[in-house]
Amino acid sequence: MAKVLLFGRLADQAGWRERPVEAASITEVRAALADEDPALGEALDGPGVQVAVDKAIVRGEAVLTAASEVAFLPPMSGG
């Protein structure tokens, strides 16, 4: 179980910004979300989308615990 956060256009597309997902790795998070919403799954794999675990950018895989926070960050616009 991990807390998943979506930002920017990803949140608009999904229709939610935060929810728990049953998953022990980033790959499992992606699979669970794609299974339920294939268009969102594709968007999460799209160009420029970064993943942060517990507020630090992660490139590649990461092991998640129940307390992990996984955020999908579309390209940042600046302020």
Next chain:
Amino acid sequence: MAKVLLFGRLADQAGWRERPVEAASITEVRAALADEDPALGEALDGPGVQVAVDKAIVRGEAVLTAASEVAFLPPMSGG
């Protein structure tokens, strides 16, 4: 007769900042002031000292009326 103004180090040197001087041209102002205070006369002719008549820089000579304001401006320091 003209109103003569001194600024910056010229005023400190002369011991005054403003006084009337009996003169019908800049040359006459310089002569009258140098006559009375030769060191001041030399300072007014020194490098970088500019003359303004009625708040406009004048290079060379100018005819003065009773209402004229003649200012001697040492090199400006910026603010």
Next chain:
Amino acid sequence: MTTFPSITLTAQAFEPGALLTTFCAGRDETGAVASFVGLARAEHGQARLLELEAYPGFTDAAIAEFAEAARTRFGLHDYRIVHRIGRIAPGETIVFVATAAPHRRAAFEACDFLMDWLKSRAPFWKKEHGPDGDRWIEPTAQDRTDAQRWDQERN
């Protein structure tokens, strides 16, 4: 040194002058304070409402890391960054950045540097609510060019 936070993200409208006064107060050795206020434009009646999303704890940490690097790079005494998040109406302040340094060249350059980065690379997501609907926007080509000026050392 500072008795105020260096970085604030806020959903409330704020008043840049009050921040500047606080930032300038009680300085004996700071000769120069440069500051910048970014305002939401009305775009001549296109009346876009701006919406900025941040990731609390991530966005402010990224700004802090960058700002501390700027402090070192430019020899700043201090800086202050306040950034609006949420919905911002035309004329309202989006961002305030102030930098304090012994001399003005460092203060100006650091303020410019921070703004270029904040406008192009800081982790915000920006949406414009316009007459034709909403759209998420990305940095402009000018923003990228401005930020890239600093990637090579200047003299």
Next chain:
Amino acid sequence: MTTFPSITLTAQAFEPGALLTTFCAGRDETGAVASFVGLARAEHGQARLLELEAYPGFTDAAIAEFAEAARTRFGLHDYRIVHRIGRIAPGETIVFVATAAPHRRAAFEACDFLMDWLKSRAPFWKKEHGPDGDRWIEPTAQDRTDAQRWDQERN
């Protein structure tokens, strides 16, 4: 446009934040306000009191002429310049300059440009009252270099 004077010379201490707030208020199309505050430094206990002399009617006219040229050169919406004259204690504000433009590059450059000129070429006479007596001072080599940056067109 402006409901405040553009240029003020004042013998009274002033508060830069209040000026910034007034300058930023009611702007719908100005995206960028850059500003600069110059403060008198204590110079680590050398405690120089600064004294600035202006020629009223001449100094403000020269500043206005230069500032209007800057407005044209940088496409400014507006500017505000307040300069102290008389005796200035350490920590007090000497100068406030603010520039308003559609975008930040023009606002920053214009503010920088105005400050370089004000610090090196504006018609003021400056005296420092230090522990070893008074002395009239002239622009520093750095001030001249800063001002000369603008004599050739930049891109």
